[in-house]
Amino acid sequence: MRDRTASPAPTPRSSGSALGSAIADHLARAGVGRLTLIDRDLVDATNLQRQSLYTERDAAEQSPKAEAARRRLTEVNSEITLDAHIADLTPRNIAQLLAGPAGRPDVILDGTDNFETRYLLNDLAVRDGVPFVYGGVVGTRGMQTTIRPGTTPCLRCLFEDPPAPGTQPTCDTAGVLGPVVAIVAGCQASDAIRLMLGQGDRIPASLLEFDLWAGHRRRLDLTDARRENCPCCGLRRFEFLAGGNASAAATLCGQNAVQISPPDRPGRPLDLGSLAERLGGVGEVRLTSFMVRATLPAGPDGSQERCTLTVFRDGRAIVSGTALPDRARALYARYVGS
Ligand SMILES: [Zn+2]
Known part of the structure; x- marks a missing residue:
């Protein structure tokens, strides 16, 4: 144990x-x-x-x-x-x-x-x-x-x-x-x-x-x-x-993970099924009724850790495997879009 x-x-x-x-x-x-x-x-x-x-x-x-x-x-x-x-x-x-x-x-x-x-x-x-x-x-x-x-x-x-x-x-x-x-x-x-x-x-x-x-x-x-x-x-x-939403990308306390909060999308929830399909070519993907999770490839030079991207229906995401907001934002933009 x-x-x-x-x-x-x-x-x-x-x-x-x-x-x-x-x-x-x-x-x-x-x-x-x-x-x-x-x-x-x-x-x-x-x-x-x-x-x-x-x-x-x-x-x-x-x-x-x-x-x-x-x-x-x-x-x-x-x-x-x-x-x-x-x-x-x-x-x-x-x-x-x-x-x-x-x-x-x-x-x-x-x-x-x-x-x-x-x-x-x-x-x-x-x-x-x-x-x-x-x-x-x-x-x-x-x-x-x-x-x-x-x-x-x-x-x-x-x-x-x-x-x-x-x-x-x-x-x-x-x-x-x-x-x-x-x-x-x-x-x-x-x-x-x-x-x-x-x-x-x-x-x-x-x-x-x-x-x-x-x-x-x-x-x-x-x-x-x-x-x-x-x-x-x-x-x-x-x-x-x-106050407005203070930060669009915040490192989560105690974790090697960053949360990405995109602007509000009232009445326009993300289509998780089609996102899962798109991410299918990238790495291992898991789809549930409330989220899509994909394992992303390592950086092209092999120097970066592999990250996991979890995206929820409201467009919010948690990028695990990095504590760098900029890197997380870049991965979000690349794989989910902004
Ligand atoms: Zn008071």
Whole structure:
């Protein structure tokens, strides 16, 4: 068996906070009526150390995480409704993806591994008055607070701006100790259940902090931490919602892979069948109902690694085998077109 034990310096090179897996598992078993899962990534063997919904088979097949999670949760509780979206959450699609048939969710839970998406969720939650259950994990540390818009401080009251790139440890540089996920996701799921049962006003305004390796736990009282001049909940300037899609090519945290997000193609999904046919002459191709995957040839001089291209119906792609955005963009343009 592969060794997945987290050492004192948890294994780097594994992406995703894993909070989404653990939260979804709790809420599905609790029997919430409907769960909407949104994830842009593919299951990788390095995820299995902490992302409890996935198996070695999911990793071998590089299944999209949202779809693998949906399959697993259906087996856990077939009576709930599961909406799985293989998508990158952006200012352009967030309202639509989170709306669901009921118009808006009862609660939004943070299972992200990046600040851009987290601040986007905070904007939407405050704008629409939806409770937002924040959680974050990195290394051996975790943090959790529940934001009730209009009552408790929002994320930007506490941390006005996301940290500058490169200044904070990430899942790439520090890994994540599995049990930290369990404790933070447990706090998040528990608050979500209380909110859904109408007991949100009994959740104290506080920020919980854990460092399981140092044996450190702390509760910060946030009763007076709401700021009138907070750009989001005070001044109601929703800067992250207003922003365009920040990057067309982004290196995925912790992986030798780059995501390519083409401009919106509303109402014009990609014809995966014909793309698979076109790529048939290039290398080994696999077609499913939600993606095409092709193994691309190495560079003509043999110096470049072989890359794998996974293209989804909305035109988004993940290029594995490189961390260079320019190379990924070039491969996308060459094999998918722009
Ligand atoms: Zn605020």
